[in-house]
Amino acid sequence: MKDRSQARQKKMLADYFQKLADAPKTGQKVVYTFVPGNLTELILSFDLLPILPEINALQSGMRQKSKGYIREAEKRGLSADVCTYVKCDLGMKLLGNIGPTGLPLPDPDLLLLSYTGCFTFMKWFELLKREYEAPVTMLQVPYQAEGVITNEMRDYVVKQIRDEVIPALERVSGQKYDEDRLSELLACSAQAEDDLVWVFESARHRPSPIDAFFGGVYYIGPIFSAFRGTTDAVAYYRELREEVQDRIDNGEGPMTPEGPMGEEKFRLVTEGPPNWTSFNQFWKMFSEEGATVVASTYTKVGGTYDEGFRHDPERPLESMAEYCLGCYTNRNLGSRIDTICRYIEEYEADGLLINSVKSCNSFAAGQLLILREVERRTGRPGGFIESDLVDPRYFSASNIKNRIESYLQMIDQRRAQGVSV
Numbered sequence: 001m002k003d004r005s006q007a008r009q010k011k012m013l014a015d016y017f018q019k020l021a022d023a024p025k026t027g028q029k030v031v032y033t034f035v036p037g038n039l040t041e042l043i044l045s046f047d048l049l050p051i052l053p054e055i056n057a058l059q060s061g062m063r064q065k066s067k068g069y070i071r072e073a074e075k076r077g078l079s080a081d082v083c084t085y086v087k088c089d090l091g092m093k094l095l096g097n098i099g100p101t102g103l104p105l106p107d108p109d110l111l112l113l114s115y116t117g118c119f120t121f122m123k124w125f126e127l128l129k130r131e132y133e134a135p136v137t138m139l140q141v142p143y144q145a146e147g148v149i150t151n152e153m154r155d156y157v158v159k160q161i162r163d164e165v166i167p168a169l170e171r172v173s174g175q176k177y178d179e180d181r182l183s184e185l186l187a188c189s190a191q192a193e194d195d196l197v198w199v200f201e202s203a204r205h206r207p208s209p210i211d212a213f214f215g216g217v218y219y220i221g222p223i224f225s226a227f228r229g230t231t232d233a234v235a236y237y238r239e240l241r242e243e244v245q246d247r248i249d250n251g252e253g254p255m256t257p258e259g260p261m262g263e264e265k266f267r268l269v270t271e272g273p274p275n276w277t278s279f280n281q282f283w284k285m286f287s288e289e290g291a292t293v294v295a296s297t298y299t300k301v302g303g304t305y306d307e308g309f310r311h312d313p314e315r316p317l318e319s320m321a322e323y324c325l326g327c328y329t330n331r332n333l334g335s336r337i338d339t340i341c342r343y344i345e346e347y348e349a350d351g352l353l354i355n356s357v358k359s360c361n362s363f364a365a366g367q368l369l370i371l372r373e374v375e376r377r378t379g380r381p382g383g384f385i386e387s388d389l390v391d392p393r394y395f396s397a398s399n400i401k402n403r404i405e406s407y408l409q410m411i412d413q414r415r416a417q418g419v420s421v
């Protein structure tokens with residue numbers, strides 16, 4: 001049986017895709033933009049709707065539609081090494097732009113490129129620019145090369161939002177910028193963010209009432225996509241929090257696609273995204289071994305709220321700029337290592353498991369270094385598996401299962417030898 005919050009999210013998504021399908025009739029204007037560093041509240045304040053290409057790609061992957069889309073993009077010359085989100089998105093467009101739920105997607109009225117750390121974002125929108133008539137506006141977010149956000153970096157982003165992004169949104173929507181309206185939306189964001197953080201921190205309990213990776217990707221759905229700042233998102237996160245509180249009160253572990261999780265035997269931290277084309281099979285490889293993910297970096301790619309950041313209605317543009325700068329995608333290797341080590345300590349995890357994604361060069365680069373450094377600093381063992389986001393050709397179930405089992409056995413052996421894990 002589905003949780004109430006899950007049913008609510010499903011309905012939110014269905015309504016959203018229906019609105020997009022109806023856009024040519026209703027005149028609803030849409031903005032294509034990326035998840036990390038998204039300016040959802042600002043877009044919504046102009047009565048525009050965001051469309052997130054990565055979300056469409058991962059949803060297409062979960063619905064087994066990505067293989068054909070990737071093949072189509074490769075026929076057009078995109079190489080095997082290109083990020084498969086890009087190929088899936090482009091292939092979907094070339095085959096008629098039918099969204100993951102089977103409804104048509106409208107063409108963009110604006111391509112809003114929020115550039116946070118991954119060079120592919122830029123190349124991706126160059127491809128989309130060739131396919132659509134829409135204008136492009138770029139928000140250039142400085143990379144956190146030194147691991148800090150300076151006032152100059154924040155002011156630079158605010159200036160671009162004021163001088164470039166807002167005028168572009170005014171032109172597309174025909175509406176004037178309304179800061180009071182934006183602040184109202186940001187107040188809703190902050191409320192939802194509080195509840196999301198509470199849910200993630202619940203994984204400190206034993207057993208953890210949530211799986212912060214496989215369950216976590218559902219939990220971040222509304223806040224990382226088109227719903228941050230809406231009352232729907234506030235209601236979703238409040239309901240989710242109540243459900244998790246019930247599980248804590250009853251001493252229960254997470255729900256999995258196979259039903260309630262059995263005894264919690266392993267507590268893991270993960271780095272990297274999940275595989276979407278075999279998502280449930282992948283999750284089962286962990287749940288049937290009694291392995292729960294208690295913290296993951298992937299669930300921070302669209303915002304690091306667990307470190308205290310909140311959208312602030314009193315400082316609307318400044319806090320939006322700080323949000324963009326703080327996304328996990330915008331962080332250097334040292335900061336990522338610090339985050340993972342903190343998770344291992346705070347969530348009393350047995351180790352770090354990395355799912356390295358072949359076609360995500362931005363994040364796969366440096367992951368072995370991360371693994372070794374985390375092992376050195378925490379003394380907990382690391383494991384390494386490889387798969388892909390939405391290309392089913394790169395999911396070798398038996399190989400991945402073997403590696404996960406060996407990794408968990410290693411943790412068991414170390415426990416038996418009295419080595420602290």
Ligand code: SF4
Pocket residue numbers: 083084085086118119120121329359360361362363389
């Ligand atoms: S971060 Fe990785 S998955 Fe996302 S767009 Fe860049 S290369 Fe693709």
